[in-house]
Amino acid sequence: MTDRWKHGELTQQIIGAFYEVYNALGYGFLEKVYENALVHQLEKSGLQVAQQVPLDVYFDGVIVGQYFADLMVNDQIVVELKAVDAIDEVHAAQLRNYLRATNCEVGLVLNFGPKPTFRRQVMDNHHKPHGDPKNIEHE
Helix, strand or coil: CCCCCCCHHHHHHHHHHHHHHHHHHCCCCCHHHHHHHHHHHHHHCCCCEEEEEEEEEEECCEEEEEEEEEEEECCCEEEEEECCCCCCHHHHHHHHHHHHCCCCCEEEEEEECCCEEEEEEECCHHHCHHHCHHHCCCC
16 A cells, blocks of 8 residues: 555554544543553554653754653654644644654644544655754744
């Protein structure tokens, strides 16, 4: 099968694991419970998963802050987890910032809300400022 989207096969594995965890646990837990369960499910599938990955934010060549991405899968996909009523634009903006701050080009927001929902975003590295995340300047 051809990978129609950037990292499409890996993205589908992550989304499949998301639904497996949601179907088993349902709605109502804190994000950390879902995070730990999803990490377990992804690692069971043979994927490499890092939790709470620190991402430095640079301005004028100086670190001015740090984000923590919930998950990084196979060093290719940033995953942000939510347990809210619905994915909001602020969650999408958060994911865009994570993509800008890394060499990852694909990100997912997975919401363990009343209905399981997700949003996929792509940001090609050649569209990122200076092509090097350490040179990104945020206003």
